[in-house]
Amino acid sequence: MEWKNIYRGFVMGTSDVVPGVSGGTIAVLLGIYDQLIEAISALFTKKWRQSLMFLIPLAIGAGSAILAFSKVINYLLEYYSMFTFYFFIGLILGILPYLFRESNALKTFKWQHIALLIIGVIIIVLIPTNGDEDLLITDRSMSTYFFLFISGVVASAAMILPGISGSLVLLVLGSYGTILHAVEHFEFSVLVVVAIGIFLGIISISNIIKYFLHHFHTATFALIIGFVIGSIYVIFPGWPLSIGSTLISLLIFLAGLTIATILGRIEYE
Numbered sequence: 001m002e003w004k005n006i007y008r009g010f011v012m013g014t015s016d017v018v019p020g021v022s023g024g025t026i027a028v029l030l031g032i033y034d035q036l037i038e039a040i041s042a043l044f045t046k047k048w049r050q051s052l053m054f055l056i057p058l059a060i061g062a063g064s065a066i067l068a069f070s071k072v073i074n075y076l077l078e079y080y081s082m083f084t085f086y087f088f089i090g091l092i093l094g095i096l097p098y099l100f101r102e103s104n105a106l107k108t109f110k111w112q113h114i115a116l117l118i119i120g121v122i123i124i125v126l127i128p129t130n131g132d133e134d135l136l137i138t139d140r141s142m143s144t145y146f147f148l149f150i151s152g153v154v155a156s157a158a159m160i161l162p163g164i165s166g167s168l169v170l171l172v173l174g175s176y177g178t179i180l181h182a183v184e185h186f187e188f189s190v191l192v193v194v195a196i197g198i199f200l201g202i203i204s205i206s207n208i209i210k211y212f213l214h215h216f217h218t219a220t221f222a223l224i225i226g227f228v229i230g231s232i233y234v235i236f237p238g239w240p241l242s243i244g245s246t247l248i249s250l251l252i253f254l255a256g257l258t259i260a261t262i263l264g265r266i267e268y269e
Helices: 005-016 023-029 033-041 048-079 081-102 111-125 142-160 166-173 176-184 188-215 217-235 243-268
Strands: none
Touching (some): 005 023, 005 048, 023 081, 023 142, 023 217, 023 243, 033 048, 048 081, 081 217, 111 217, 142 166, 142 176, 142 188, 166 176, 176 188, 188 217
16 A cells, blocks of 8 residues: 555645646646556556555545645635635646656657647636636535536546646536535535546546557647646736735745645655
8 A cells, every 4th residue: 555645645635625726736746647547547457456555545635635624725715815826826836847857848849749738728728717616506406416426527537637627627617616515514415426426537537648648648748738837827816916915925936836846856856
C-alpha cells in the first residue's frame, strides 16, 4: 500500500472543492498524474491489485480533505475569496515549470504543439462561469437524483483533466451548491449517487487519457499545459483595490508559489 498517497490525495481533495482549481493539476504537481491514469484504467485488468494499492490511500486522503475542508473552503471563498484564489494562482504557476520539464518542451515542442497549447488555453477560457454556487435543489425526486448522477459523470472528466475544475463544471451545471450542502450535512443518498457518477466517469475518461498519453504524449502534454494556463484566467479574482489588499494578495500568491516549488522538488527530484 502506497501510504504516501494519503497526503497526496489530501492535497488533491482540498483543491477539488474550489471552483476553478483542478485536482488533476495538483496530481501533475505531485508527480503522480501518469501513475494515476494508469492505476484507474487498470482497475478492471489483471493489475487490479496494484491499482487498488495505489488508489485506496489516495481516495482516503481525498475523501478526508473534502469532508474536513468543505466548510473551511466555503468560508474562505465567501469571506476571503480574493486571497484564496491568489494562493491557488501561485500554486498553478508553480506547477508550470514541472509540466514543461516533464514534457521536455524545449526539445520536443514544434509549431503544432504550440498551437495545441493555445487551443487548450482557449477551451478553458471559453468555459462559462455564470453558475450559482448558492443554488440548492431541495426536491429529491428520481429526476433530481438522475441529474446529480449525470453531474458526477461530467464533473469527473474535469476532475481528472489538469486545468479543468470539477467544481467549476458542477457550478456551471447548477449542482455545486446542492452537492456541497450534501457534503457539509452528510446527506448520504446524494453523496452515493454523485459518487457512483464520479466513479463511472473517471473510469471512462482515464482510458481515453491513457490512450492519448501513450500514443500522442507530447501533444497531450501541450494541451494539458494549455488547460493549466487557462485555469489561471478562470480563477483570477481581479486586482486588489487597496495597498493593504495588494500586499496580502502578493504574500499569499508567493506562499502558493513556494509550496508548489517545494512539493515539486520533493516529488520530482
